[in-house]
Amino acid sequence: MERRTIGAAALAVGAVGLGCMPMNWAYSTSRHRGAESLRAVHRALDLGSTLLDTADMYGPFTNELLLGRVLKERRADAFVSTKVGLLVGDQHIVANGRPGYVRRACDASLRRLQTDVIDLYQLHRADPEVPVEETWGAMAELVRAGKVRALGLCAVGARGRRRSGARLHDGTIRQLERVQQVFPVSAVQAELSVWSPQALESLLPWCAERGVGFLAAMPLGNGFLTGTLTPGQGFEPDDVRARHPRFTAEMMAANQPIVAGLRRTAARHGEDVTPAQVALAWVLAQGRHVIPVPGTKQERWVAENAHAAGLRLTPDDLTELSRLPPARGSWD
Secondary structure, eight states, X not given: OOEEXXXXXXXXXXXXXXXXXXXXXXXXXXXXXXXHHHHHHHHHHHXXXXXXXXXXXXXXXXXXXXXXXXXXXXXXXXEEEEEESEEEOSSOEEEOOOHHHHHHHHHHHHHHHTOSOEEEEEEOSXXXXXXXXXXXXXXXXXXHTTSEEEEEEEOOOOGGXXXXXXXXXXXXXXXXHHHHTTSOOOEEEEEOBTTBOGGGTTXXXXXXXXXXXXXXXXXXXXXXXXXXXXXXXXXXTTSGGGGOTTOSHHHHXXXXXXXXXXXXXXXXXXXXXXXXXXXXXXXXXXXXXXXXXXXXXXXXXHHHHHHXXXXXXXXXXXXXXXXXXXXXXXXX
16 A cells, blocks of 8 residues: 655555544443454554554553553554643543653653554643643654654644634644744644534645645544434443533434435445445545544444545545535534
8 A cells, every 4th residue: 555654654545544542431431342442453453554543641541551462562563643741630631741741651651552662642732831832842852762753733622613703723723833843743633524524624724735644533423424323322421422512312313414415425335335434535535644543442343444445435425525514513
């Protein structure tokens, strides 16, 4: 498979990555199975989904430990991406961007991942108490020390700005412009999917113009775009969707036309093509620098997602998908 460079490491063009967060954090915790997740990671690597995306806060720490068990055997097969900058408490999450903490956190991640280098080290969130240039400078030192190959930035969470008239990713672009003066940004991670296309407005073009890779988080809309969720089915209390404004029973029902559109497109490409594969193919069609990172913890979904890389949507498909109704949430 053709490869492209992100910083000093390579990723496959047209491939689908693996978001590892659901394996033991944030989604249906009663269904977390370590052995099942390990099989899923191995299956992803077997199928060419080499990008493994995690963070020290997932668990916290247990997600990196799980990946470390795979990387101990298959480090050469994987492109390892992890994140720094957020700490998880009992009932809260706080940012920590102090340079000393960043250095300690990197060393801890390397130990948990059982590797001597991280391919892509991402700043999860900037610390409002620390100039982002200082945090980024500490991360750049890790590159020079050989502990990290490339640096990335996760988009600022900014749903509230939808009411202010500002573009969703204005804050992220301002951060990117600042850190770019310190050390090159190799990748940006932000939500991008058929029902959350806001990154197309300004963030994706910013990356394309500068040769920066784009990791599309939540490309399956937290599972909604797979068509496997039923309105009103309910979620476990610690599942992030239990508090998501698009996952109330009313809004899940209201957003079914989006899934119906994905099903229509899938049907034109064959009876074995799924809405999830169409959703991932749509993300891949947004540019050569775009890599979807769907999260899953089961082998069967890993295989389905990986095979989406072979689905080529037609111009008519893309036009029809662009005309799907916008997603609604309980804020609307």
